[in-house]
Amino acid sequence: MNFSKQRELVKDIVMQSHDHPTAEMVYNRARNIMPGIGMATVYRNLNVLVETGVLNRVSFPGDIDRFDNAKDPHDHAYCVNCKNIIDIMIPEKTKKKLMADAAQANGISPINCKITIEIVCDDCAQNN
Ligand SMILES: [Zn+2]
């Protein structure tokens, strides 16, 4: 087994996915390309890629972790109904204001601000 090739494959799969795949989804896609690859290998490589800042782990309460390209910073809208995740942009000045307000109200020193907005997505809204 070539370890760097496995890592490269795991990375490429997440980079090319726009659906914020779970580890299991990454594993299933990896297996189609490299049939010998194991679930533990996929998990381990996902963790390393998150630790090295190549990928983002996206966590929502009550849902399993999803993985995302860390290159372009962005925020997420999360459908509370179907758990679909949509990339969104929140203006930098809005975040700066939020961090400044949070600092003042709580005596904390914010370094970053990740925002998740809960939504009912268009698909779910249409089916109601
Ligand atoms: Zn939905």
Ligand SMILES: [Zn+2]
């Ligand atoms: Zn995203």
